[in-house]
Amino acid sequence: KSIKFTKGDGGVGSIKQTNFSESAYIEYTKHKIDALDVENFYCKYTLINSDIKFDKIDFIVYEW
Template sequence: MGVITLEKEFPVNVSPAKLFKAFCLETDVLMPKILSGYIESSEIIEGDGGPGTIRKITFVEGKWLNYVKQKIEAVDKENFTYSFGVIEADVWKFAEVEKVIYENKFVPTPEGGSICKRTSTYHIKGDGEVDKDKIKEDVYGKKTEGLLKAVEAYFLANPDA
């Protein structure tokens, strides 16, 4: 089994505390609001929100994916870090991928925003091969940046949220 690790940083005009809230603490409430055209629901199906918790995200009908299950690996509220693994999906974009672990850290900027530092580790099945550039294009292209921009827009429009 091979492993591909990618690292990328994304600037966001929202504080680390608010990003952590959206991505970790209140995901099941906020993400369906923020991404109402994409996410139908997000719910914990096992656990209490801490490490070991399994979350199922159901997407709006007609999207390229119907659902995904995530397993929370680690949560650090003081340092605004968390990690989770994608452990199941009805359609894997890359059939050779067994699982993906995402590690996220939200670091403050002097201007009051954040840098989202993301490390993604792709665990490849057996002798399978995946084009690293295709993963970069697919995951770090429009999708991750678009997700962060949607969260940013939500909090800029709803500063008390």
């Protein structure tokens, strides 16, 4: 539905919120950018908040 930065300008330390449509199972997610290397197409970010119910997961880190 929409994506916006709630903190920062898109660089390291920024927080991005993704809002999903009403028909999705997830309402929103928030990711923090941990590392960014534009020249080498590298981004590492952590899922820090969501309406997903995490019973046994503390955090999720993506690296690509």
